[in-house]
Amino acid sequence: MLEVQNLTKNFGGFTALSEINLRVEPGERLGLIGPNGSGKTTLINCVSGTIQDYEGEVHFNGENLNPLVAHKRARRGISRSFQIPKPFTSMTVKQNLMIPLEYAVKAEDLGNLTIETHADQILKGLELSDKADQSTSGLTQIEMRKLELARAMALKPKLLISDEAMAGLSSSEVDDILKILIELNENTKITIIMIEHIMRAVMSFSERVVCLDAGKIIANGTPDEVIKNAAVEKAYLGE
Amino acid sequence: MSTNRFYMAIGGLAVLAYLATAFVDNQYYFFAGFAILQLMVMALAWNILGGYAGYVNFGSAAFFGLGAYAAIVALQLFGATLFTQILIGGCFAGLVGLATGYLTLRLRGVYFAIATLALLVVAETLIVNWDYVGGAAGAYVLPKRNPSILGIIIVGKNDALFGNYKELLFFLMCVIALATIAICRYVEKSKFGRGLEALRDNEEAAESMGVPTLKLKLIATTLSASVMGFTGGIFPYYMTFVDPISAFNLDISVNALAMPLIGGTATWLGPVLGAIVLGTLQQVITVTISSSVNLLIVGLFLVAFVIFAPDGFLGLIKKFRKRGD
Numbered sequence: 143m144l145e146v147q148n149l150t151k152n153f154g155g156f157t158a159l160s161e162i163n164l165r166v167e168p169g170e171r172l173g174l175i176g177p178n179g180s181g182k183t184t185l186i187n188c189v190s191g192t193i194q195d196y197e198g199e200v201h202f203n204g205e206n207l208n209p210l211v212a213h214k215r216a217r218r219g220i221s222r223s224f225q226i227p228k229p230f231t232s233m234t235v236k237q238n239l240m241i242p243l244e245y246a247v248k249a250e251d252l253g254n255l256t257i258e259t260h261a262d263q264i265l266k267g268l269e270l271s272d273k274a275d276q277s278t279s280g281l282t283q284i285e286m287r288k289l290e291l292a293r294a295m296a297l298k299p300k301l302l303i304s305d306e307a308m309a310g311l312s313s314s315e316v317d318d319i320l321k322i323l324i325e326l327n328e329n330t331k332i333t334i335i336m337i338e339h340i341m342r343a344v345m346s347f348s349e350r351v352v353c354l355d356a357g358k359i360i361a362n363g364t365p366d367e368v369i370k371n372a373a374v375e376k377a378y379l380g381e
Numbered sequence: 382m383s384t385n386r387f388y389m390a391i392g393g394l395a396v397l398a399y400l401a402t403a404f405v406d407n408q409y410y411f412f413a414g415f416a417i418l419q420l421m422v423m424a425l426a427w428n429i430l431g432g433y434a435g436y437v438n439f440g441s442a443a444f445f446g447l448g449a450y451a452a453i454v455a456l457q458l459f460g461a462t463l464f465t466q467i468l469i470g471g472c473f474a475g476l477v478g479l480a481t482g483y484l485t486l487r488l489r490g491v492y493f494a495i496a497t498l499a500l501l502v503v504a505e506t507l508i509v510n511w512d513y514v515g516g517a518a519g520a521y522v523l524p525k526r527n528p529s530i531l532g533i534i535i536v537g538k539n540d541a542l543f544g545n546y547k548e549l550l551f552f553l554m555c556v557i558a559l560a561t562i563a564i565c566r567y568v569e570k571s572k573f574g575r576g577l578e579a580l581r582d583n584e585e586a587a588e589s590m591g592v593p594t595l596k597l598k599l600i601a602t603t604l605s606a607s608v609m610g611f612t613g614g615i616f617p618y619y620m621t622f623v624d625p626i627s628a629f630n631l632d633i634s635v636n637a638l639a640m641p642l643i644g645g646t647a648t649w650l651g652p653v654l655g656a657i658v659l660g661t662l663q664q665v666i667t668v669t670i671s672s673s674v675n676l677l678i679v680g681l682f683l684v685a686f687v688i689f690a691p692d693g694f695l696g697l698i699k700k701f702r703k704r705g706d
Contacts, residue, residue: 230578
């Protein structure tokens, strides 16, 4: 489904990503881990098109995405949430969901449902129905994270990238988000890439884990294999 | 207000404006009304890009001035009529807006504002050095006597639609203002408007949610610039003389952004309110004190509103209503 080939990204003299090669299969749950500054978010920015001036190629469902800007990649089915929530602050919670539904989702993909009904269904699934007509400014941390996910889900993605959706949440709130993501993957077969620092969450969620360090992939395997990998241990804990 | 009622009100106001030209004798009202309506159109046009999309344009006077000078060029080239001049002014400014947008809309915040200010300086410098349109000395526009369309006399003493050019120009500016209000209302309620709102709130998130941000910004810039150009296109006829200092005056840019900020940028009503209140105040001050005080008044209002009521008149009204509830 997603194939990243020889992806390199430099910021001036700093190499954020170096020769990354990665394949993600349809319906897969992939965990992307690595210490701070290892290049996880840069990789996601390159895949989603937020960053476009990279070397190498990104293919999605057989199509080379390199010439496509971010909104066109979104319309192809690549959706992402942001590490620091970026809601549309002048809109209500529901209106936040209407933007991707209106701009990125084709009418035939909605079936008989109207955009509004679809937004209502997503909000209901994430237990945000009672906040639908409220401004985003009054949302709690967990509600804000859920809104990020709800908006990403509203795009009806084929690939959903969750960038630290659990940062700053309590243990039970982490479980809430985990449940949402696992159900989404199991019920709709959406491919999900989860970037996360909370090891408990990422290890229980992922079928496969990729670890980045200093812009390079240092491990790629099942959660058990990766957690026991000496290079991973060294990247997190040092020599 | 429902859409039908809104358009009926727009039509009703246009009829009222025409009736005013027939029954009001004091010509000063048309002169002052034109000035206030001009401020209103500029403020509404500024708000399309500045208010809805969040891109602060300091170069409004460039589009206004280019509209005015496109009208002068059309007049020099083939003796264009007033209506053709307005049309050409709007279209040319729109094209310049599109080109400017393409070059500058990758900039954000203060960098975009500086780029638009630079456009104003470049445009004025070009015109000052172009003798064909009068250069720094400016150009005169002599209104045609008894102009007519399809045998109907538009301006004339007897059996004409308007008694003089002041009345015609007031009515035309009124039509442009009402059309601009209708455009702004349509933008607010459309998918295009919601896209602009999303990119104003967070451009990166909007783009990631499928909003073609550059395309929307280009449409907004073109629309905003062409409306400013239409207003500029009528300006030479109104003044009967145009020079670079008056057409590219920074006051025009300052007023265009101050009125929406004072009235409120969220809806078309904000710029309209801002222009009516401040425009009227400016006219009163011009008559009673001096026109030089105008910009000082705008400045004081702007500072006061930015500090005490950042959402403008509309924000204040909303706040008082909430308290009332």
